[in-house]
Amino acid sequence: MVLIKSVEARSILSKSNLPVGDYSANPYVGCTHACKYCYASFMKRFTGHSEEWGAFLDVKNWPALKKVEKYAGREILIGSVTDPYLPQEEHYGRTRLLLEQLQGSGAKLSLITKSDLVERDLDLLSTFPGVTVAWSINTLQEDFRADMDCAASIERRLKAMEHFHKAGLRTVCFISPIFPGITEVEEIISRVRGICVEVWLENLNLRGHSRGVILAYIRRKYPHLVSLYREIYGRGDKTYWVDLDLSLAQWAARQGLTYVTKRTNWQGPTQEGSPTIFNYFYHELIKKCGIRN
Numbered sequence: 010m011v012l013i014k015s016v017e018a019r020s021i022l023s024k025s026n027l028p029v030g031d032y033s034a035n036p037y038v039g040c041t042h043a044c045k046y047c048y049a050s051f052m053k054r055f056t057g058h059s060e061e062w063g064a065f066l067d068v069k070n071w072p073a074l075k076k077v078e079k080y081a082g083r084e085i086l087i088g089s090v091t092d093p094y095l096p097q098e099e100h101y102g103r104t105r106l107l108l109e110q111l112q113g114s115g116a117k118l119s120l121i122t123k124s125d126l127v128e129r130d131l132d133l134l135s136t137f138p139g140v141t142v143a144w145s146i147n148t149l150q151e152d153f154r155a156d157m158d159c160a161a162s163i164e165r166r167l168k169a170m171e172h173f174h175k176a177g178l179r180t181v182c183f184i185s186p187i188f189p190g191i192t193e194v195e196e197i198i199s200r201v202r203g204i205c206v207e208v209w210l211e212n213l214n215l216r217g218h219s220r221g222v223i224l225a226y227i228r229r230k231y232p233h234l235v236s237l238y239r240e241i242y243g244r245g246d247k248t249y250w251v252d253l254d255l256s257l258a259q260w261a262a263r264q265g266l267t268y269v270t271k272r273t274n275w276q277g278p279t280q281e282g283s284p285t286i287f288n289y290f291y292h293e294l295i296k297k298c299g300i301r302n
């Protein structure tokens with residue numbers, strides 16, 4: 010049961026200090042995908058919600074955007090603290106309204122989703138030059154996925170990615186968050202090869218409420234991983250990530266894939282049709298990149 014209410018917002022676009030976006034836009038407050046590891050749940054504190062994360066949704070109304078040409082060439086990230094394609098979007102259409110209002114602006118849009126409802130807006134999104142649509146996928150196991158979120162199945166996300174890629178849009182597979190010992194990174198990359206242009210990697214970071222929830226889950230479902238999680242999240246040992254980074258770099262080389270650890274040093278894609286892998290391990294870097302999982 011989700012508590013839904015309508016709220017008035019002064020503006021839908023907020024200036025962002027994130028390097029990936031000049032502006033961010035969140036058509037909703039809250040996120041009914043309710044991921045157990047969600048970093049955006051801190052929003053509860055700022056919006057006066059005491060309900061569980063995922064159990065409420067504020068649907069925003071905002072004044073129509075004017076003179077949208079001023080956003081030409083500016084980067085707008087849609088959904089920095091919510092998923093723009095929640096199931097409720099089908100009814101409320103706030104994200105679609107925003108896309109309609111931004112028509113003709115020339116803004117560089119990007120969005121990250123765990124849904125295939127985004128397919129409904131393929132027509133509108135196609136009109137934005139260079140638009141980036143990323144799907145967050147951190148497993149190919151549907152049972153683990155279902156334990157972690159209430160979003161679309163992995164198969165549906167992959168199908169949507171394929172459709173967008175075939176339609177000529179810039180698609181990304183965001184492998185996030187990587188659960189040590191569970192997320193099968195190489196298999197996921199192999200699965201999305203040919204249907205996305207980039208793969209972004211982010212490690213699992215545990216803090217706040219999600220820390221206890223995830224560690225209890227690991228104890229219950231993956232007891233053989235308890236000592237590994239204790240090393241990483243109790244003692245702060247980074248060996249797992251250093252080793253994974255190294256083995257992925259070697260694996261990517263064998264696969265003929267480009268593996269990039271610093272976007273600033275990247276010279277552009279070298280192999281047509283294969284995704285470039287970007288490693289955003291270590292959360293301090295993710296924060297700088299402003300990526301929501």
Ligand code: SF4
Nearest residue numbers: 040042043044047302
């Ligand atoms: S991680 Fe993303 S999709 Fe999941 S609840 Fe948080 S904002 Fe929503």
